[in-house]
Amino acid sequence: MASEPVLSIRNLVKRFGGxxxxxxxxxDVFPxxxxxxxxxxxxxxxxxxKCVSGVHSPTGGHIIFEGEEVHFSRPIEARDHGIETIYQDLALANNLDVPGNVFLGREVEKSYLGGLLRPLDNKFMLAQTASALASLHAEIPSLEVPIESLSGGQRQAVAIARAVYWQARLMIMDEPTNNLGVPEQHKVLDLIRALRDRGVPVILISHTLPEVFAVSDRLVVMHRGRKVTEKKVGDTNSEEIVQYMVGALDDTRTPAPVA
Ligand SMILES: Nc1ncnc2c1ncn2[C@@H]1O[C@H](COP(=O)(O)OP(=O)(O)O)[C@@H](O)[C@H]1O
Ligand SMILES: [Mg+2]
Structure with missing residues (x-):
């Protein structure tokens, strides 16, 4: 690929005790x-x-984002650089409504009496949220209900709309279709494609190989902490990837000497 990588991870190590x-x-992840x-x-x-998104500090190695080495000590620092992460447990505020989640921690205020009164600009945040969701063709009947009353796929859409609205430069999704029904899984895959079509690269963690093959350009397999292979989607198949996942194949292993 001719363009520069958005993200380069180099020789990353993370230890927890021993x-x-x-x-x-x-x-590397390219645009x-x-x-x-x-x-x-x-x-x-x-x-x-989590090392990329500022949850963990790496024990060793380098993370280069948009050409500069970064050291995030908190997730908000990664978000401020445009790295949005949807974790396995999603991290939306269940009791807040849809705009409340899209603007969580970045609420927009109005200003009256020279800034003496600063009520939230709910109308603005609602309109912006609605247009972000519409741009993703995501359908949510009512935005002014607590997030917990929405379906899993709709909640994913809200998390992705948040990333789009704040102009994410990299989207990381850790098992986003876990616990979703099949139609909702398809909607999430459509959302991933919508992000990609806007030039936003996505790192997708998933166990569901058919969906991985349907949506990915490149596959990276880890086994016991190490990267054991990296393949273009057209150069491999599920059977081969499973062999790497279980440790039967490993590109880093030196071949046994021929006797
Ligand atoms: N916060 C932590 N403290 C200690 N060990 C951890 C922590 N997080 C993950 N681990 C361990 O690190 C290894 C990798 O875990 P993880 O990254 O969650 O794997 P995966 O997401 O591929 O299932 C596992 O052995 C796990 O038990
Ligand atoms: Mg995991």
């Missing part, structure tokens, strides 16, 4: 690309992306 959760992983991060439970996928 456990090496991420072991010397390097990885407008969907990169799937695959691996069995405990492979280190979530830990790797």
């Amino acid at each position: 456990l090496v959760a991420v072991n010397d992983v390097s990885l 407008g690309e969907v990169v799937a991060l695959l691996g069995d439970n405990g492979a280190g996928k979530s830990t790797l992306i």
Whole structure:
């Protein structure tokens, strides 16, 4: 690819005490690309992306975002750089409505009496939220209801609309279709494509290989903390990827000498 990577991870290591959760992983993500991060439970996928999103500080290695090395010590620092992450548990505020979630921590206020009164500009936030959702062709009947009353797919749409509205430069999604029904899974995949079509690269963690093959450009497989392969989607298939996920294939292993 001719363009510069949006994200370069170099020789990343993350230890928890004696456990090496991420072991010397390097990885590039280019503009407008969907990169799937695959691996069995405990492979280190979530830990790797949490190093990028500011949840964990890496033990070693480098993270280069848009050409500059970054050291995030809190998730808000990553968000301020345009790295939006949807974690396995989603992290929306259940009791707030849809605009309340899109503008969470970044609420827009009106100003009266020279700033003496600063009520929230709910009308503005509602209109902006509605247009962000419309631009993604996401249908949510009413925005002024608590998020907890929405379906799983609608909640994903809200999280993605938040990323679009705040002009995310990189979207990270950790198992976004877990616990969703099939029609909703398809909607989330459409949302991922909509992000990609806007040039926003996506790192997608998923266990569902058919959906990974349907939406990704490149696949990266981790096994026990290490990256064991990286393939273009057209150069591999589910059977081969499973072999890498279970550790039967490993591109980093030196071949056994021929006797
Ligand atoms: N906060 C933590 N403290 C200690 N160990 C952790 C922590 N988070 C993850 N681990 C361990 O790191 C390894 C990788 O976990 P994780 O990144 O969640 O894997 P995956 O997302 O691929 O299932 C596992 O052995 C897990 O138990
Ligand atoms: Mg995980």
